[in-house]
Amino acid sequence: MASVKEMRTRIGSVKSTQKITKALQMVAAAKLRRAQSAAESARPYARSMANVIANLAAGVSGPSAPLLLAGTGKDQRHLIIVATSDRGLAGGFNSGIVRAAREKIAALLATGKDVKIITIGRKGRDQLKRQYGDRFLETFEVGIKPAGLALVKPISEKVLEMYRGGNFDVVTLIYSAFKSVVTQTPTVRQLIPALVEGSGKAAFYDYEPDEDTILEALLPQNISVQLLTALLENQAGFFASQMAAMDNATRNAGDMIKALTIQMNRTRQAQITKELIEIISGAAAV
Numbered sequence: 001m002a003s004v005k006e007m008r009t010r011i012g013s014v015k016s017t018q019k020i021t022k023a024l025q026m027v028a029a030a031k032l033r034r035a036q037s038a039a040e041s042a043r044p045y046a047r048s049m050a051n052v053i054a055n056l057a058a059g060v061s062g063p064s065a066p067l068l069l070a071g072t073g074k075d076q077r078h079l080i081i082v083a084t085s086d087r088g089l090a091g092g093f094n095s096g097i098v099r100a101a102r103e104k105i106a107a108l109l110a111t112g113k114d115v116k117i118i119t120i121g122r123k124g125r126d127q128l129k130r131q132y133g134d135r136f137l138e139t140f141e142v143g144i145k146p147a148g149l150a151l152v153k154p155i156s157e158k159v160l161e162m163y164r165g166g167n168f169d170v171v172t173l174i175y176s177a178f179k180s181v182v183t184q185t186p187t188v189r190q191l192i193p194a195l196v197e198g199s200g201k202a203a204f205y206d207y208e209p210d211e212d213t214i215l216e217a218l219l220p221q222n223i224s225v226q227l228l229t230a231l232l233e234n235q236a237g238f239f240a241s242q243m244a245a246m247d248n249a250t251r252n253a254g255d256m257i258k259a260l261t262i263q264m265n266r267t268r269q270a271q272i273t274k275e276l277i278e279i280i281s282g283a284a285a286v
Contacts, residue, residue, distance in 0.1 A: 004271070007264040011257055018253035024089065025246035032181070032239035039178050039229075039236040046229045049222055054196045056215050067164070068219040071193030074169040077114045079137075079159065080105060081191070083175040083230050084124035085238045086142045091248075093176065093184060093241035094123040097234075100186035101174045105132060116168070120155065120231065137162075142231065152227040160220055163192055175230035176237040182244065184237035191226055194219055 002010070057069060082101045084094045101117075101124070108115050117135050119125040125139045140155055159171060171192035176184045189195075 002267075004264055004268050007260055007267065011260050011264065014253050014256050014260065018250055018257070021246045021249040021253060025243055025250060028239045028243035028246060032236065032243055035232070035236040035239050036178065039232040042229045042232050046225055049218070049225055053194060053215070053218060053222060056218070057194075057196045066215045066219055068160075068192055068223075069194050069215060072166075072169045075113070077116075077168045077170070078108050079116050079118065079162070079168040079171045080108075081118045081120065081155075081159070081171065081173045081227075082124040082128060083173065083227075083234055084119070084121035085234065086122045087238075088123060089245060090238050090242040091245035093238055094121075094127070096184070096186045097174060097176050098124055098127045100188060101128060102131070104172065104174060104188055105135075118155070118159070120227075121234075142234075149224060149228060152224050152231065156220070156224040156227055159191075160223060168192075173226065173230055175234050178233045178236040178240065181240045184241060187230075189226065189230070191223055194222060 053069075057065075080101060082097065084097050088094065105115050105117070115132075115135055116137050117128060117132055118137050118139070119128060120140045121142045122139075125136075129136060138158065140151075143151065162168060163171060170190065173189045173191050175187055175189075177187040178184055
């Protein structure tokens with residue numbers, strides 16, 4: 001059994017850990033407000049762009065359709081973009097995204113598809129490289145600053161360059177959609193060929209220049225918007241998960257401190273009782 005001194009040392013160590021988890025919880029809560037606001041602000045823009053593309057796509061068909069909309073006509077070579085965070089201490093946030101990526105990759109490989117991987121975030125890279133290291137093309141880090149176009153531009157340019165070069169037929173993005181503070185859902189979204197996801201009530205417009213020309217300019221921009229929206233959703237989900245995880249850790253540390261304190265008091269009382277018995281027994285023997 002541990003001595004009273006050892007228990008005091010352990011209690012002190014747990015209290016120090018509790019202070020750290022409490023501080024991380026407060027920092028995550030503060031950053032969550034900004035991240036959630038950024039994610040929610042980006043959604044209307046992404047929806048509006050999707051509606052415009054759907055409206056334009058309705059007037060385009062056949063060989064004149066842009067490559068990013070029509071696709072290559074094949075489904076053999078796939079690029080999977082997995083977006084996670086650079087840091088941990090966020091419960092199962094990163095693991096949920098990686099699990100969805102593994103399921104998607106395994107399903108494609110089981111049907112004989114050729115799969116390559118690009119990761120955004122160190123956690124996704126570290127977990128997937130153990131199993132699919134030979135399929136990696138490149139890794140991008142999220143960094144500590146809020147996601148912006150400066151971060152996603154190099155990624156979208158790389159993806160577009162490879163797609164136009166005939167390296168892939170389908171490009172899929174996997175990230176975590178922020179639903180609420182307690183709910184973040186791993187999401188699989190096809191980026192290329194672009195999915196037409198309009199509201200179904202598109203208004204009629206006369207476009208100048210023609211639809212083909214506008215789509216040629218708009219579809220590459222849509223890739224950047226989709227990536228940016230996904231990273232903003234990821235940031236909000238990460239801080240929500242980290243806040244919840246650190247809150248649980250703080251509570252568990254408090255429970256451990258209480259249990260250790262009770263155990264220490266019992267051990268100290270037992271030592272005092274033993275010493276009193278020894279003194280009384282010695283006095284009686286004299």
